[in-house]
Amino acid sequence: MNKILNSFIKNERHQRLIGKASNIAEEARLHVKAADREAAFSDETLNVIKQEEYPSFTLPAKYGGEDLSLYEFLLLQETVAVGDGSTALSMGWHLGIMMELSEDRPWKQETFERLAWEVASEQRVVNRLATEAGTGSPTRGGVPETKAVKREGRYVLNGRKTFASMADHLDYYIVSAFVEDLDEVGWFLIDRHQPGLRVDKTWDTLGMRGTESDDLVLDGVEVNEQDLVEVKGQSKPSPKGWLLHIPACYLGIAVAARDAAIEFATSFQPNSLDTTISEVGHIRDKIGEMEWKLMQAHSFMYATARKWDEEPEKRKKMGSELAAVKLTVTNAANEVVDLAMRIAGGRGLSKQQPFEKFYRDVRAGLHNPPMDDAVLRMLAGEALDQ
Known part of the structure; x- marks a missing residue:
């Protein structure tokens, strides 16, 4: 631990x-x-x-x-x-x-x-698949290009979903689609063995490559009416505390980078020094800065989680706090990993060291929703309204 x-x-x-x-x-x-x-x-x-x-x-x-x-x-x-x-x-x-x-x-x-x-x-194991190349992030309000057309009491789905994490390892897909007869966006629960489904191995990104976030292609996938499990217009949007799993993930990457940096600093001794680089002033400053940033990020995230758990009556008004946690923690995680890279120096770029992977992976957190600009505008709007 x-x-x-x-x-x-x-x-x-x-x-x-x-x-x-x-x-x-x-x-x-x-x-x-x-x-x-x-x-x-x-x-x-x-x-x-x-x-x-x-x-x-x-x-x-x-x-x-x-x-x-x-x-x-x-x-x-x-x-x-x-x-x-x-x-x-x-x-x-x-x-x-x-x-x-x-x-x-x-x-x-x-x-x-x-x-x-x-x-x-x-x-x-299941996942919701909402993102599409043509619509961008679903949090920006794009309507799915995936269509569900009703034929003889069944729905036929056609479309392509991107960022389908664990695509080839999921047992069920929860897929968003524009339901033509309802004129609404709906969600369908689809067994991975349903005919017409295929995973297109498109995932070739800089970081978080192990998520296997390939494309899911739906080509004439037929499902029953009861597989339409949710209609967007029938449920009111509310803050989702569980989305803090995103900053928690990137904070874990930052902690791993911090640990690797300390191990490196306490074991690497160039022949120009009588000690390991952990005794060098600017290295110690960077380690101290990592600790400071991690303390802030952990305190904010876990305090917010405790509030969510212990004061459920306040959850409906916690949207801005949850978004601020994501903004704060993912940016702090990027800063910590950058400091770890600076401690390792040029060696940190080597595939033989873990730092370059931490650097690539943590960057992805900035592109998970909610995006920084959306959070800042939310906070500004609430402050100005008050």
């Missing part, structure tokens, strides 16, 4: 859950180079994830889950991310979706319960 994260463990339950997350992190760490090289999610890591029953953790206990609080969810996700950010981010989508479905209940009871029991008993 990382020393920084250890300070956030409060009880024996946390110790038990952290132990499971640490096992996943250790397994993921073994496969990061192959996953990064191949742009694929590790089969071996997913096996351990399922052995630890991690996919069911955010489900209520009555469905076989661990009924995680938001605080616990973030703690476990950050732990996994210290081992591998791609693994954490990928599983964060699944776990967050199950948490949202459990708490908000936007689906029919029998549909949710069927999926919940499958996740608990067989450790099924």
Whole structure:
């Protein structure tokens, strides 16, 4: 267990859950180079994830889950991310979706319960697929180009989804589409074995390559009416605490970079010095700055998570706080990794060192929603309205 994260463990339950997350992190760490090289999610890591029953953790206990609080969810996700950010981010989508479905209940009871029991008993993994090349981020309000047309009591879907994390390893896809007969955006729960589905191996990015965020192509996919599980216009948008899994992931990457930088600084001694570089003034300054930034980021994120857990009556008004956490933490994580790179110097660019991967991976956090500009305008609007 990382020393920084250890300070956030409060009880024996946390110790038990952290132990499971640490096992996943250790397994993921073994496969990061192959996953990064191949742009694929590790089969071996997913096996351990399922052995630890991690996919069911955010489900209520009555469905076989661990009924995680938001605080616990973030703690476990950050732990996994210290081992591998791609693994954490990928599983964060699944776990967050199950948490949202459990708490908000936007689906029919029998549909949710069927999926919940499958996740608990067989450790099924799901993800929402909303992003498309032509519409950009769904948070910007774009209408899906994927279409659902009703024919003889069934829906036929055609389209392409991008950023489908764990694309080839998911058991179910929750796909957004414009439903023509309803003139609304809807969500369809689709089994991965449904005819007409295929994964197009398009994922070739700078960072977070191990998320396997390929394209999902829907070519005449036929589903039943009951597979339309949610219609956008029927549910009011509300703040989503579970989306803090995003900053938790990138904070874990920053912690891993900090650890690697300290190990490097305390072991590297050039022949121009009588000591390791950890005794050099500007190196110590950089280490101190990393600690300061990590303290701020952790305090803000976990304080907000505790507020979410302990004061549920305030959740509807926490949208700006949640967004501010994402803005603060992902930017701080980028700054910490940059400092780690500066400590390692030119050696940090080598593929033989972990720093260049941390540098590539943490950058992706700036492009996960909500975007910095949207958060700043939200905060400015609230301040001016007051």
